Amino acid sequence: MQKFWKKITGRGEPEEAQPMAPQMELPEPAAAAAAAEPVEAALTAQQAQAADAVAAETAEPAQPVKRSWRERLSGSGFARNLTSLFVRHPRLDDELLDELETTLITADVGVTATHELVENLRRRMHKREFADADALLDALRAELVALLESVAKPLDAGGRKPFVLLVVGVNGVGKTTTIGKLARRYRDERRNVMLAAGDTFRAAAVAQLQEWGARNSVPVIAQGQGADSASVIFDALQTAQARGIDVLIADTAGRLHTQAGLMNELAKVKRVLGKLDQSAPHEVLMVIDGTTGQNAISQVRQFREATGVTGLVVTKLDGTAKGGVVFALAREFGLPIRYVGLGEGAQDLRVFDADAFVDGLLPKNL
Numbered sequence: 001m002q003k004f005w006k007k008i009t010g011r012g013e014p015e016e017a018q019p020m021a022p023q024m025e026l027p028e029p030a031a032a033a034a035a036a037e038p039v040e041a042a043l044t045a046q047q048a049q050a051a052d053a054v055a056a057e058t059a060e061p062a063q064p065v066k067r068s069w070r071e072r073l074s075g076s077g078f079a080r081n082l083t084s085l086f087v088r089h090p091r092l093d094d095e096l097l098d099e100l101e102t103t104l105i106t107a108d109v110g111v112t113a114t115h116e117l118v119e120n121l122r123r124r125m126h127k128r129e130f131a132d133a134d135a136l137l138d139a140l141r142a143e144l145v146a147l148l149e150s151v152a153k154p155l156d157a158g159g160r161k162p163f164v165l166l167v168v169g170v171n172g173v174g175k176t177t178t179i180g181k182l183a184r185r186y187r188d189e190r191r192n193v194m195l196a197a198g199d200t201f202r203a204a205a206v207a208q209l210q211e212w213g214a215r216n217s218v219p220v221i222a223q224g225q226g227a228d229s230a231s232v233i234f235d236a237l238q239t240a241q242a243r244g245i246d247v248l249i250a251d252t253a254g255r256l257h258t259q260a261g262l263m264n265e266l267a268k269v270k271r272v273l274g275k276l277d278q279s280a281p282h283e284v285l286m287v288i289d290g291t292t293g294q295n296a297i298s299q300v301r302q303f304r305e306a307t308g309v310t311g312l313v314v315t316k317l318d319g320t321a322k323g324g325v326v327f328a329l330a331r332e333f334g335l336p337i338r339y340v341g342l343g344e345g346a347q348d349l350r351v352f353d354a355d356a357f358v359d360g361l362l363p364k365n366l
């Protein structure tokens with residue numbers, strides 16, 4: 001099995017964790033900055049410039065079009081590989097199943113899950129359960145949906161007020177973008193939303209969140225770069241409680257001087273939230289980049305231990321050949337997948353729907 005894996009991916013065995021993003025060496029943040037008062041909407045010239053750059057990057061067309069899951073996913077490497085497999089192998093035989101196994105493993109579905117799924121289909125094929133490749137495709141669809149059904153549990157951000165959502169994940173996975181899209185979604189549902197700029201490690205991160213806030217008329221609580229993340233988020237919850245906010249969404253850093261430092265910071269954020277509201281955070285939402293493949297597994301393991309992750313968002317599933325990681329995550333952790341990112345626009349964050357996802361990956365019929 002390991003040899004097979006290596007042949008397919010050129011990598012070591014799938015469970016082997018790859019190192020996380022390289023760490024940057026930076027000096028400790030200045031104590032003065034950490035003690036700064038929360039500043040809302042007051043941008044420094046540098047932040048304003050960064051915000052402009054972000055605005056250009058995240059600008060949307062005047063009338064955003066909501067595309068179907070199939071439209072969004074059919075261009076992905078994973079969907080293209082599955083379609084081409086059935087085009088090349090229209091006949092029902094063992095070769096079709098061997099290639100299916102290769103395709104699923106290459107897409108990072110995971111070796112064990114793939115093996116179980118394919119061997120089950122093979123058994124059924126040998127018992128002549130399928131009349132043709134179309135029937136096998138239907139069975140494959142049902143098996144893939146079954147792998148995901150138990151994790152397709154939407155997030156209910158009602159019930160608590162303010163409902164506190166803590167967003168975590170490594171750098172560049174799409175945390176801030178996802179928060180912007182969520183702010184838009186909740187605002188459109190006529191909820192009062194507030195954002196907390198808890199990624200104080202990079203100045204651009206604060207400006208990026210402020211830009212999403214400004215564009216959606218959602219207040220953003222921020223301090224300067226280098227401020228203490230826990231104190232920013234603590235202030236934000238206090239403010240949200242005082243103002244009767246419905247949903248508070250807190251951004252966090254994905255990279256600090258050291259990985260242990262990051263995990264300690266996130267644990268501290270959780271602790272201080274609990275001082276204001278014992279039940280907060282009500283959701284620890286971990287964002288995973290759908291293009292990272294098996295490394296996502298070790299990321300979830302690590303963040304779950306430090307922060308008690310309660311839900312996942314898998315981004316960038318448009319275009320990637322590695323979207324199979326959604327199945328691997330479902331199998332490994334059983335954590336609810338709340339949303340998936342199918343593009344960069346505000347409309348492209350979708351409540352996770354197992355049927356729509358699998359349908360978008362597979363050819364319609366042969």
Ligand SMILES: Nc1nc2c(ncn2[C@@H]2O[C@H](COP(=O)(O)OP(=O)(O)O)[C@@H](O)[C@H]2O)c(=O)[nH]1
Pocket residue numbers: 169170171172173174175176177178254287315316317318340341342343344348
């Ligand atoms: N194609 C695509 N790009 C995305 C998606 N979500 C986020 N991105 C992009 O990923 C990049 C990093 O996002 P960002 O929110 O800054 O990541 P963060 O470091 O985790 O906060 C940005 O260029 C986003 O536009 C998605 O669902 N699809």
Ligand SMILES: [Mg+2]
Pocket residue numbers: 175176177199205251
């Ligand atoms: Mg960010």
